Amino acid sequence: MKKCAAIGAMVTWMCLVSSAPGVIATIEAVGAAWDHPSGGFPHYIEFTTATSPYGNQAQRQFRWGDPYTAAGKSWLGFTGVAAPSLAVGADTPFPIGQLVHVNRPLVVPSACQAVELALDVAFVDGPTAALILQLTINETIGRGTRPKTDDFITLDGTQGPALIWIAGTQYAFEVAGFGTRPGNITDAIRTPEDGQSTTTVWGILTIVPEPATCLLLGLGSLVLLRRRGFTLPSH
Numbered sequence: 001m002k003k004c005a006a007i008g009a010m011v012t013w014m015c016l017v018s019s020a021p022g023v024i025a026t027i028e029a030v031g032a033a034w035d036h037p038s039g040g041f042p043h044y045i046e047f048t049t050a051t052s053p054y055g056n057q058a059q060r061q062f063r064w065g066d067p068y069t070a071a072g073k074s075w076l077g078f079t080g081v082a083a084p085s086l087a088v089g090a091d092t093p094f095p096i097g098q099l100v101h102v103n104r105p106l107v108v109p110s111a112c113q114a115v116e117l118a119l120d121v122a123f124v125d126g127p128t129a130a131l132i133l134q135l136t137i138n139e140t141i142g143r144g145t146r147p148k149t150d151d152f153i154t155l156d157g158t159q160g161p162a163l164i165w166i167a168g169t170q171y172a173f174e175v176a177g178f179g180t181r182p183g184n185i186t187d188a189i190r191t192p193e194d195g196q197s198t199t200t201v202w203g204i205l206t207i208v209p210e211p212a213t214c215l216l217l218g219l220g221s222l223v224l225l226r227r228r229g230f231t232l233p234s235h
Helices: 002-017 211-227
Strands: 025-039 046-051 058-064 074-080 094-103 112-123 128-138 151-159 162-166 169-179 188-191 195-207
Touching (some): 025 094, 094 151, 094 188, 188 195
16 A cells, blocks of 8 residues: 555656646736625625726725614725736736725624625636635624624635636636735735725636646656566555
């Protein structure tokens, strides 16, 4: 079993090596839309557009809840990067937009628990990659005589990855998470009561190894192991 594990590990490693950074792409445009909110009171839910100083300046907003104060509803806003944007490489996180969370005191039963964010990321001379982010909203109780508590927005998953072809190479496009820089990407953002959080949404392109390439690498690793004295266990 140890010899089989060693063979499997070597094949996996060689396939990963074959997916080293190669073709560079450029983001042409990023579109976004909020959809499928769950929980709360439907008549307090709004979908709006506002102007943002970031990126393409078109901030798509999702607002929810019965306000407990004159400050208004809680909301999320997404703005895509400016187009055309930076060139990107494989296996390296790159910004695709900005996410803003505004946390307001709400009447508790009116708070939403989840929402989806649909993203369309178009690449120059390439296809458009479509992903749906599933976000959980943890709206805590922090009003009146209660102590103020932070709220959380969590990336629970995506409907993906999106498989796309760029210059003859197949890539898997995914959202890596949130963070102010590539070195601190996480799956959640934390916002104080009556506060605001702003973070970057990061994407990543990973080269998909061709099945034939992995097969050839696997056969080559078997030959290498046999030459070094390894034998497969008999059953």
